[in-house]
Amino acid sequence: MSRFFFNDRKQLVNDAIEGILISAPHGNLVKLDIDPAIRVVARGDWDKSRVAVISGGGSGHEPAHAGFVGKGMLTAAVCGDLFASPSVDAVLNAIVAVTGDHGCLLIVKNYTGDRLNFGLAAEKAKRYGLKVEMVIVADDIALPDNKQPRGIAGTALVHKIAGYAAEQGKSLAEVRDSAQQACENIWSLGVAMQTCNLPGSDDEEGRIKEGHVELGLGIHGEPGASVVDTHNSKEIIDTLVKPLKEKAGEGKFAVLINNLGGVSALEMALLTKELADSALKDNIAYLIGPAPLVSSLDMKGFSLSLLQLNDAFEKAINAPVETIGWQKPVAFAPLRTLSHTAIQDRVEFTPSGNAEVAAIVAAATQTLLALENRLNALDAKVGDGDTGSTFALGAREIAQLLEQKQLPLNDVSQLLLLIGERLATVMGGSSGVLMSIFFTAAGQKMHDGESLPEALLSGLAQMKQYGGADLGDRTLIDALQPALEALQNGDIQAAAQAAKKGAEDTAGMQKAGAGRSSYVNKENLEGVTDPGAVAVAEVFAAVAKAKR
Numbered sequence: 001m002s003r004f005f006f007n008d009r010k011q012l013v014n015d016a017i018e019g020i021l022i023s024a025p026h027g028n029l030v031k032l033d034i035d036p037a038i039r040v041v042a043r044g045d046w047d048k049s050r051v052a053v054i055s056g057g058g059s060g061h062e063p064a065h066a067g068f069v070g071k072g073m074l075t076a077a078v079c080g081d082l083f084a085s086p087s088v089d090a091v092l093n094a095i096v097a098v099t100g101d102h103g104c105l106l107i108v109k110n111y112t113g114d115r116l117n118f119g120l121a122a123e124k125a126k127r128y129g130l131k132v133e134m135v136i137v138a139d140d141i142a143l144p145d146n147k148q149p150r151g152i153a154g155t156a157l158v159h160k161i162a163g164y165a166a167e168q169g170k171s172l173a174e175v176r177d178s179a180q181q182a183c184e185n186i187w188s189l190g191v192a193m194q195t196c197n198l199p200g201s202d203d204e205e206g207r208i209k210e211g212h213v214e215l216g217l218g219i220h221g222e223p224g225a226s227v228v229d230t231h232n233s234k235e236i237i238d239t240l241v242k243p244l245k246e247k248a249g250e251g252k253f254a255v256l257i258n259n260l261g262g263v264s265a266l267e268m269a270l271l272t273k274e275l276a277d278s279a280l281k282d283n284i285a286y287l288i289g290p291a292p293l294v295s296s297l298d299m300k301g302f303s304l305s306l307l308q309l310n311d312a313f314e315k316a317i318n319a320p321v322e323t324i325g326w327q328k329p330v331a332f333a334p335l336r337t338l339s340h341t342a343i344q345d346r347v348e349f350t351p352s353g354n355a356e357v358a359a360i361v362a363a364a365t366q367t368l369l370a371l372e373n374r375l376n377a378l379d380a381k382v383g384d385g386d387t388g389s390t391f392a393l394g395a396r397e398i399a400q401l402l403e404q405k406q407l408p409l410n411d412v413s414q415l416l417l418l419i420g421e422r423l424a425t426v427m428g429g430s431s432g433v434l435m436s437i438f439f440t441a442a443g444q445k446m447h448d449g450e451s452l453p454e455a456l457l458s459g460l461a462q463m464k465q466y467g468g469a470d471l472g473d474r475t476l477i478d479a480l481q482p483a484l485e486a487l488q489n490g491d492i493q494a495a496a497q498a499a500k501k502g503a504e505d506t507a508g509m510q511k512a513g514a515g516r517s518s519y520v521n522k523e524n525l526e527g528v529t530d531p532g533a534v535a536v537a538e539v540f541a542a543v544a545k546a547k548r
Contacts, residue, residue: 048100063325072321073163085113091121103131109151142216164316192301352410368395416443476532
């Protein structure tokens with residue numbers, strides 16, 4: 001099955017160009033209205049007062065080429081069908097439409113179709129009395145012995161340098177020479193672990209073996225020059241950097257990190273870090289990207305392009321532009337860090353004794369430990385079956401501290417804060433954090449002078465705020481809130497009864513509003529009490545019994 005969003009395959013490129021134009025942030029792009037088969041994107045603010053710079057080629061490499069049209073870069077881009085050179089007529093119409101007395105420069109990637117179609121269009125344009133020059137970008141070093149290296153992502157750098165020269169009012173010869181000099185000082189190499197998917201075609205199976213990458217994979221999905229048996233980011237960067245450095249020699253470089261379309265932002269950031277630590281690190285002056293500049297639809301790969309800098313190139317790449325696709329260069333510098341003393345978020349306390357509080361803590365923890373299997377069984381019906389084990393982890397930790405006499409039993413505020421701290425550490429998951437919020441907020445409120453019932457209700461309010469659940473959502477809140485409200489009157493027996501009723505009521509709730517139960521259909525929930533609410537009810541019952 002094809003993995004490609006589209007409506008009408010025949011209109012795909014035209015529709016995509018329309019989307020590019022209407023979303024252009026500078027509002028400066030137009031499409032020449034000539035013929036549906038002629039797709040030319042041009043500057044809407046162009047007045048023919050300078051040399052025009054035109055490029056193009058097959059679509060599917062976005063943002064190239066339309067994404068580089070705008071002040072400071074291309075005057076126009078001629079867009080072919082997916083991976084297909086635009087026609088001679090399309091190129092000719094673009095030349096005639098934007099070229100004035102100062103002439104135009106064509107920037108062409110080194111593919112036979114592009115060379116022939118742009119070349120013939122240039123010759124035809126000369127019959128109209130127009131001055132036309134052409135440079136051919138051949139930056140791919142994947143095949144060292146190839147007499148016709150391909151033009152890949154380094155083309156974007158040529159666009160930028162030529163566009164800058166034209167914007168400065170340079171003559172056609174000067175613009176051509178700047179572009180040609182750039183072509184001679186750019187080297188690129190790419191790698192991919194998956195080739196691209198074309199609209200309407202089946203996924204290609206087995207082309208690149210699992211765990212391998214192809215080095216020098218073409219931007220149209222052409223097979224790579226060699227296969228490397230690794231997905232390790234450092235090894236792959238080193239594999240690219242070595243031949244690039246050998247080819248480019250010493251000097252200072254702007255390095256373009258080009259996403260071929262299917263690599264996540266996280267991976268591109270990781271690859272950039274590896275580049276910063278590579279053998280090239282002392283030669284990097286600027287980073288351009290990581291970003292897609294010359295992509296290959298959704299190809300899972302990336303490329304590196306090195307531009308050897310001189311003063312003119314440095315000014316050119318840093319000059320502002322009004323385009324969609326160009327990425328502003330970033331001066332390369334070591335990672336910046338800011339020293340900061342780590343916060344030791346630990347509750348400071350002194351262990352102390354209190355028989356009444358000890359009895360309550362013992363009753364609560366022993367109850368939760370005894371309930372482990374029962375709660376897990378309930379949770380297996382409505383969740384992932386671990387509620388009992390999760391609560392038991394927390395209870396076991398507090399019970400051990402009680403046995404070791406390492407609790408501040410005579411300072412309830414500190415006790416609540418300590419319980420909150422330990423539950424967040426040992427329980428894990430959302431349950432641990434929620435219970436930690438409850439006890440931590442309650443402990444802080446007691447420290448600020450609130451009574452225990454008021455503080456516990458404040459803890460509940462914070463748990464509800466951060467957790468997003470409320471009464472009726474089929475959670476432990478359905479037992480805890482009525483119990484704490486009853487406890488405000490100082491009656492632990494009434495609190496236990498309220499918790500029991502709240503837990504029983506959850507069995508009749510047909511929809512959970514939070515937690516994993518919210519993904520379970522009502523038939524599975526019917527008649528099953530919420531395990532968290534059962535835990536709360538049983539703890540209140542045990543505490544009430546201990547206080548008799």
